[in-house]
Amino acid sequence: MSETLSETASETPKLSVVVHGPDVQDHLSALLDSLDAHPLTGVEVIVAAVGDWAREAAERHTPAFTVLPLPDGARDPAARSAGAARASGRWLHFVHAKDGLPPGAPRAIAEHAAGLPDTVDVLLLDHVRSTWRASGLPSPDGPRLARAGRAALAPDDHPALLEVTPLLGNRAVRAGFWRAHERLLTTDDEPFAAYAALLLADRVACLPHPAYEDRRLRPESLPPPTPEQRYALVERFETLLGLAAGRPAAHAVLYDLMIRECLHAFARSGMPDDVGREFFHRASLAARRHRPDGHRHPAGLEGVRRSLLERDACAEYRALRAAHRTRRRARSAVRTGRHRAGTLLRTLQYRRALAGPVDPHLAVFSAYWARGVACNPAAIAARLAELAPGVHPVWVVTAAGAALLPPGTDHVVPGTRRYWEVLARAKYLVNNVNFPDAVVKRPGTVHLQTHHGTPLKRMGLDQMPYPAAARGLDFQALLERVDRWDFSVSANSHSTRMWQRAYPSRHVSLDHGYPRNDVFYTAGAADVRAVRERLGIAPGHRAVLYAPTHRDYEAGWTPRLDLAALADALGEETILLVRAHYFYEGTAAPHASPPAGPRRTGRIIDVSSYDPVEELCLAADALVTDYSSIMFDYANLDRPIVIHADDWETYRTTRGVYFDLMAEAPGPVARDQAELTEILTTDAWRDERAAKARAAFRRRFCEYDDGRAAERVVRRVFLGEDERTLPPVLPVEERTPAPSPEEATAS
Template identity: 40%
Template sequence: MPRFSVIVPVYKVQGYLRECLDSILTQSFTDIEVIAVDDCSPDHCGTIIDEYAARDSRVTAVHLPQNVGLGGARNAGAVHATGDYLLFLDSDDRYTAGALRAIDERLTVTDDPDVLVFDHVRTHWWGRGGRSQTADLLAAAGTDTFDIMGSPQYLHLFLVAWNKAYRRDFFTGHGFTYQPGLYEDAPVTYEVLMCARRIACLDRVCVEYLQRRSGAITRTPGRRHFDIFAQYAGLFAFLDEHPELDEARALIFERTINHFLVTLPLRARVLPEDRSAFFRETVDFYRRHKPDGFTPPDDAYRAQWRLVSRSPYPVFRSYVLAEQIRKAALRKRHELRRTTARKVKHALVRTQHRRPLDPELAVYSAFSHRGVLGDPAAVRDAARTLAPHIRAVWVVRPDAVELLPEGTDYVTPDSARYHQVMNRGTYFFNNVNWAHELVKRPGQIHVNTHQGTPLGHMGVDLLGRPAATHHIGVRAMLHRSDRWDYSLVSSPYAQQVWDRAYPCHFTSLPTGAPRNDMLVRGDAARAAALRERLGVPDGNTVLLYAPAWRPHRKSYVPRLDFDRLVRELGPTFTLLVRLHPRDTQASIRGLELRDLQRRGLLLDVTDEPSAADMMLASDALLTDYSSLMFDYANLDRPIIVHADDWAAYRAARGAYFDLPAEPPGHVSTSAEELTALFASGAWQDARSAELRAAFRRRFCVYDDGHAAARAVSLIMLGQEHPVSAIPQQDARQPHAAAHSAVRDGTR
């Protein structure tokens, strides 16, 4: 008997079906059966599921003689199920990597509850959206189990069949069945939640819920949406048959009427000419099923509740129209306030322009005002010693203020002091461009430190690559870059790239990258302290995974199955995952990293402020096309390049050299090759060291541990900084054994 029976109802989804089935069958958890139910689909769906059944014994193809609808197809699949738990997955949706294993582990931890509810993410045709609105509810449950009467807030969970795992004997023992028509999920969901004595939650995105541009029933307006009334009538008939559930009737009634009120104004469901009839059905349902002594909730729909109870549709419609007018007036008022604020700001700027520059004021920013980070932070530290007379002020966005080191002088964008500082400062250090509206005054010195040595095309080299320039105005980018006076570079290669990509009026300074000084010099004690803070077991090999951003993708798509990778690496490895800043939205992080970290399989260090610290704490780097590889080479530790989509990346973004032909270490192009590199030990062999040394000789020429001091001397003091030799590599190697030696006091 399998652990899971995954039931997939299939109808007119031939363009999505293979991806759906693949998402189930390629899961790392394999104790499953898949029951694909062909609901008499007129396209090639039946043939597709027969193909899958022929090549995978876990797949059962069920062909219905006539179309019975989504609910009926689910019922038919459940008849064939033999697993401990039933899962339903719509055939245009898909499971995320590792979802079934995470579900199984949570079921085990919670001692096989009646129902387990998990999270989902909406995937639109233009890209992935955010997590569900009830994600916080799932998180709050932890690993406890509960029932609805004790935790009625869980009636707000999404009313669908596919975000739950149902213990099969519980589901079939209560005779739960989906009825014909739309909104068939709602009554069964409520019946299940009310009858379950033990409900558990998993705060992890397990399903990608596809929002189809066309063809989806929920986006096809018409009278079929009146099915909602029959479905809920069936739910209240169920309550009538189960008086022991009467305590939940008022809660269910509240959720029911709210569902009607939410559906009524949706253009994709109820046609304008049908809304009067839909409202009358709502009123009729309200009067027939209102529980004795029921009090309408004090929520966003409280006024509409009162109108439903005693007003005709024209009055209801007038109220809704009045609310729309009120909200439009509020938006207009906010717009007027913004316009006034802009005028005040411009007046302030004009006033500041009349005052002289402050020759002892340096302004710093990093990563779009995210804090004291990167190259600007390294320059600031060097300036404290070499140019202590120059004051430092950081530009920091409001949500990053609390993370600033104690004693940091800062301003927030658009504040009164911000405009004073930006108009009177002399030195400006940033690793990205300053805001477009900033006017550079004569005598001000702008230094761009960059964010690393580029592999992918930048600046004007992106022209002709629409996938990489989406939402990027190259002309405006060059206008901002025209403010640069100096560009800091780590090698002749980097200088040539920046000179080509940004044909502007700046001077390249061969200083090296200030942020890499700590990597070149090394700090075994700091690395050991970082590993201890992160909770890395003594003696473990720390692998840092840092993928690049894919500009040709609308949203982040994991290139690795983290669950599988960690299990194949074994317990002596600790995986640190650091996503690109553009890939750190809540929906993406919730997709699997948070769950895997909670289960002890990896450490998500994306939010760690310093990338250099994470590099210092690691023993090897696993990346694809991230510029971190150029920095990491200074550590002289193994680098593995996983280039499974190199052709696509190069076609979309462009590249300045052929990375797989000139890599900093071994290259893999598939999950199997990557696993083999670690299993064989080749990831740290002599060939790896040879490739890394050649890479460093080309791309880290000026990184000698004194880049920040050199930048301060040249720019602020107008003098050369003494040239120093690059240190020996073995002085900087805090591999796993070295970390232990520091802790033991032997080094």
């Protein structure tokens, strides 16, 4: 960690950077890492961290930063006030936890502020903008700030500065000025505070240098605005115009801004009709009430200004709304047309089914792109049959997979008439991936995304910087699928944070555990013995499950171990259970594609086609894997895990990862086959050091898995129970996993 506070205790910092707010979509860590990466002479960093996630992210940077933990739900004004009260700098720069700072920004602000006279209250900064699509986009403010120059200005002499984007982050404020006006500036309406700071300032200076990053979150990931929040835009400008009373130039600029912002919000924000009418009415009244005498709007605004000044704005309203809907339909047709070309029959069938009522007793389940009854959906369906037998499950399964279904399983094959009918009518749609793009999210339906692993590798939007992982992905289409989710199942807080970051939408996280992992706490000794007998593992033999993952940077599967040599080295008493990733089924073991069940070659058993994989975990004394998410599930059993990471640097660089597995592995790490053999032929695979690493890993990544995840999900989603009435998650140290093979044999 670099030194970020180089001032001595007796010196007053020139600048206090006040980072505030919750860790929205996991952006805070990157912000704090950037602040910690460079020496910041004359700068202190105060982190008013809202909630546990923000506190944990901030505390990783102590003692360099001062951390003020605030409870979940603390609002931004309270966080800013808490940070400002603790700050000792002459200048304050408020930085929201979701936003960022370009390299060198704090230094540039501190150095420029140090040369300003005490009469300057606000230092205006240029900024860049970032969205999920792109980062570092220039703002429109740079030329405006450059024209103003760097000298101290009286705001009334330069009212055009009010047109600078209203962010608190693109203006530093003198600490004394902030405290003198804190009551007015401490508001949930950040743009109001940004405008008011300029109206209240005696002098303003400008720094035409990008010193802030405004990260604009997807609107679809934020709670929809209430009618009162929409009307607040009009109230904001009416209050600001009151502050500008007696200052004609500032009043005129604010009036133009009010007209522009109100029309923009009205035409583009998709307000419901009744809300839109009321908003337009309030904006029209404000336009008439505050119109300056003889005032003319800038070119292009005169027509829309007249529409706001008309007492009967209904016709203008309808015309604007109709034009807006037409534009949206045109964009939608262009975006979806390519998906529907050549599928007229399917579309007509689906549309007819959509015209019918939603069936509240019908649920559609799918797993791994319709491969069969598996994973979290299978565990949920099984518990659903017990707790809500009135809900009928229908599985989506390929024609090839249908022959392997349990007897009596109601199913549909993708693309068939009944497939589209059940997708259109079902109230519940459950999947561990996504349903096709053509599926419509009907009102009253519930889409449950269960996922199929805890993420080590980058997922969703986080794949965008990694060409090998992003190849062929349409991220806009992905987000449209994600926007259908109502619920997202999570096994641990790490996953919850990463899903919010990788899939930003309004889905509710179900921090209930992975239903497929319930068996690791409900299985008994007889279950362990039975699966080992099915696999042909003799009592007293050690079974090592080897389950590697796939590589995005490779065109096909590349053997990473000489399995025959490894089996010889481990001896007669060890059996290797080899589980290829489902992308490469049948290619991991040293023989051709296997039949539908296990195939044995000496002490190697190819279990690539064996389902469910949870039974293989129950049968294994130890797990060897590389970067597969199976390690997170297997850790529930509290059995030894060995990581074989021969290409970690390449994998990390080409795919991207969320944490350093080499530093936080659940057991010993082997970088080649010789090291792996050494670990497995000594006690290193299960010694005290390995157990300590595994315990830390379990606490972090088995957080919600306690054997009752499926029950919690069914009761919350299908029975509509309040989350507070569900069975609480049992702490890790109070859980009893399924017995190990050794324990099962002895019982």
